[in-house]
Amino acid sequence: MTDDELIAETRAFLAANWAPGRKSSGEAYGRHPDSDFLQRVLDAGFAVPTWPRESWGRGLSAAQGKLIEREFAAAGAPGAGQDRSNLWANTAAAHAQPDFRSHIVPLLLTGRVGMCLLYSEPGAGSDLAGVRTRADRDGDDYVINGQKVWTSGAADADYGMLICRTDWDVPKHKGLSFFFLPMQQPGIDVRPLRQITDEAHFNEVFITDARVPAANMLGKPGDGWRVLMTALAYERSVMGDAARGPRSGKAGPKGDAALVELAREAGMLEDPVVRQEIARVTAYKILNRLNNARAKADMAQGNSSPIMSLGKLAMSRILHSEAALRTRLLGPQSMLEGPQHPCAEDANFLTLNAYFTSIGGGTDQIQRNIIGERVLGLPKEPELDRELPFREVKAG
Amino acid sequence: MAIGADEMQAFLDGWQRLLAARCAEADVRRVMETPEGFDRALWGEIAALGITGLIVAPEHGGVGGGATELERVMEAAGAALLPSPLLSSGVLAAGLLGALGDAEAAARLLPGIADGSRIATVALTGPRARWIEDDVAVTAAPAGNGWQLDGAAAFVTHAEVADLLLVVARAPDGLGVFEVDPAAVATNALPAFDRTLRMADLTFAGTPATRLAGAIPAWEAVEAALDLARVAIAGEQAGGTRRVFEMTVDYAKARHQFGRAIGGFQAIKHMAADLLLESESCTSAARHAAERLAAGAEDAPQAIALAAFACADAFVHTTAQAIQMHGGIAFTWAHPAHLYLRRARADAQLFGTSDAYRERFVQALEQAR
Incomplete structure (x- = not known):
């Protein structure tokens, strides 16, 4: 054709x-x-x-x-x-067992099932392979026990993509398995997680003797890490809402001159220190845009670009520095909050929510490891627990 | 611009080959200790390649290139730490003569600049040295058929090796550009922290001068030349930043302590990741400024001011971090890192500071709204 x-x-x-x-x-x-x-x-x-x-x-x-x-x-x-x-459909199509695959993939491609991610745990954040939620075989089912965190959409979900441990006697990456866990069952307790911004976009999920058919396993027992890598590769597409704007609902000035306008409104535009900071922060924004444009041009010519890995660090720097500048523009007003003080509300929200980007989806520090190792070719971090049976790995 | 993409790549390849062969670290170290501070034989080859005449119009013997070509050429020069009067002669002086619009002077002076036989420089700031109109501290008065100059010019690059001085001075009817024989000027060579750079303070006392005609106001022409110089320096900074960064990452892989390559330590690895962002941002800023200038875009002043401070700061920061990441070896004279730091610190002052360019950038933002 x-x-x-x-x-x-x-x-x-x-x-x-x-x-x-x-x-x-x-x-x-x-x-x-x-x-x-x-x-x-x-x-x-x-x-x-x-x-x-x-x-x-x-x-x-x-x-x-x-x-x-x-x-x-x-x-x-x-x-x-x-x-x-489609993160969900791609993961299932690549790794689900034939019967479950023919059942679930069309439902995922037609938006008929609600989904959530059951990855991070209180004890396994940056070190995701250290999860301790367990799956124990019981007849045609597995029985799940443990606790997950940073789960969006958990309350309404039909399935959660779950990474958990099925074998405690092999090294940590080798004892993991991956399931489509039915979420609407008694053993699953979803509790909203109150964030530093005083919102609750995520949940904690407490799992006690929940059951999942063995047929819902993606890959084989012990393949969980490999399946997870497939899923993570597609995750960017659902993480698009990373950097949110101010909360007051006020649109505020836009474009490269936005900070100039904010400073003018605050009566601070003539302050030479403020002007220097406006230049610094605005430059971060423009440079990030120019970097992305250059990366796109490189990719279009079939070349790989190291810049792709830098967006997250650049965005963290932008968000934290812009929040600091907005705070500076407000001065003591920034001690206030509430609907009567929308500027303070915005500056304080942006200050706290900047961590959504610099911690969420892997901290900036982990991202620096990734850039150092995968882009620059520096030696990998030593992992003291990599070859140990997981049972012997120190936790806490 | 008459140069196509493939032709440009071939041109850059030739330029890089020449620099690799003739401007290695040992060459830089040898040349920087000579009084003239550049290699005349290499200068001839640079000229033969068309670099000295890169931005000179073809009718005056040049290549007819623009800001984008200049920026790329300077990336390579910056990576190699080329010591030469290229910025003074091939960029500032050529740019000023090109912008000013004195057809007779252009036809008489530009061919020599383009073929390298004439080295020119521009004296345009006084002792306050902000490279702004207010700081011009030379005055011009009519004398016989010509003019005479009095006053002082500061930080004039490559004045000592120049065959031709273009001096910005205040005449009774406003600012003008004057042609002066360097031999007639009291030249006080300045000891430069960047050993690859040559600068001098100039004193004029009844110095005979020829006034160049201008199709546009003199300071507008100076700003046009300075814009080219800013883009050229941004390119130099981008090239230097990338070279020092790569050098540092290579060293972090090779140097072992505690039984491991030091690049395996997060203390070093994280610095390297941050410097990658610096280095890539520097290149983006320099190339963007060049493109906007070449396009004559309305936002060119904003893009140039951005590159001027972003690239200056990136080069200084990267070279400074590079020394720290290398450790003791880079504290030695024999290691090249300090040569780049010295260049970075000079580039961060020519022709205006980062603070000043941040202010210009904010002014451009204010006007753009």
């Missing part, structure tokens, strides 16, 4: 099935409000076109897949490009 034929077919499909100008509210943790439309997308082979024909796809090239995505994006229609963006 030529590119032109593919584009024509995609347009015809969209013309027949998607009202122009209709808005889609988008996917959140697996569920999608337009699941009937997504079913038609799936049936037409547009959901995951680069997958093989026997697996919901059409065996198209990545470039042809992009053509379909572009048409969908132009129409504002959801559901295309899930072969790149």
Whole structure:
């Protein structure tokens, strides 16, 4: 099929099935409000076109897949490009056992199941392979006990993607297994986790004798780490809401001159120290944009770019320094909060929420390890527990 | 700009080959100890390659390149720590003559600058040395058929080796650019912390001068030349930053203590990760400024001011951290890290400080809204 034929077919499909100008509210943790439309997308082979024909796809090239995505994006229609963006479906399609795979993948591609991630634990954050939630075989099921944290959407989820330990007598990466854990069952207790921002976007999940069919295991017992790596690779696409704006709801000035405007409003624009800081922080923002543009250009020419790994560090620096500058503009006003003091509310929220980026999804310190090791080729951190049976690994 | 992408790459490859062959660390160290501070034989080859005439128009014997080509050329020069009057002659003086619009002077002076036979420099700031119009401290008065200059100019780069001085001075009717024979000027060579740099303070006392005609106000022409110089320095800073960074990462892999390569220690690894961000941001800022200047874009002043402080600070920070990360070996004269730090500290002052450029940047933001 030529590119032109593919584009024509995609347009015809969209013309027949998607009202122009209709808005889609988008996917959140697996569920999608337009699941009937997504079913038609799936049936037409547009959901995951680069997958093989026997697996919901059409065996198209990545470039042809992009053509379909572009048409969908132009129409504002959801559901295309899930072969790149659907974390849940990609993980299941790659690793689920055949029966469960045929059952769950279409549901995931049509937004009919709610999902959550059961990865981090109070004792396993940066060192994720150190999880201590356990799965013990009992007949056709596994029985799960343990505690997970930083889980979004847990209360409504149908399934949680769970990494847990099935073998305690092998080194830590080798004793892990990965499940689609049914969430709506008595042994699962979801409690909102109050954050430093006084919001609760995440949950703690306490798991006590919850059951999961062995058929829901992805990969084999002990394959959990490998499956997790697949899932993490797709995770970026659901972590898109990383840097949120101020909380007051006030839009505030935008663009490169935003901080100039804020300083003007605060009556601080003539302060030479403030002006220096405005330049510094605005420069961080612009440099990050220029770096990303250069990386994109490099990638478009088929070259890899070390810059891709730098975005998170750059964003942390931007968020923390901008929050500090906003605090400086406010002075003692920054001691206040509440709806009467929206500027203070914003500055204080941004100060605290900057940690969402500098800690969430791996701390900046772990990111520096990754850059040092994978980009610059420096030696890996020694891991004292890497070869020890997990039972003997020190915890606490 | 007449140079295509492939042609430009070939040009840069040739330039890098020349620098690798003739401007290795040992060459830099040898040349920086000579009184002239540059290698005349190498200068001839630099000229033959078209580098000295890079931004000179083809009708005056130049290549007709612009800011983007200049920036790339300077990245390579900065990486090699090239000691030469290129910035003074091929950028500042060539840029000033190109911008000023005195056709006779351009036709008479630019071909020599382009072919390297004439080394020129520009005296444009007084002892306050902020490279701004207010700081011009030379006055010009009519004398016979020409003019005579009085006063002082500071931090004039490569004045001692210049065959031609362009002096910015205050005439009764406003600022002008004057052509002066360097032999007629009292030159006080300054001992430079960056041993690869040559600078002098100049004193004018009834010094005979020829006034160049200007199609645009003199300071506008000076700013146009300074913009090219800022982009050139940003390129030099980007190239120097990257070279020092790579040198440091290589060393962190090779140097072993406590039975491990020191790059395996997070104390070093995390510094390296942060410097990668510095180095890449520096390159992005320099190239962006060059593109905006070459395009004559409305936001060019903002992009140039950004590059001027971001690249200056990145080069100083990276070279300073590089010494710390190397440890004792980089405290020795024999190690090249300090040569880069010295260059970085000079580049951070020419032609204006980071603080001043941050202020200019904020002013550009204020105007852009």
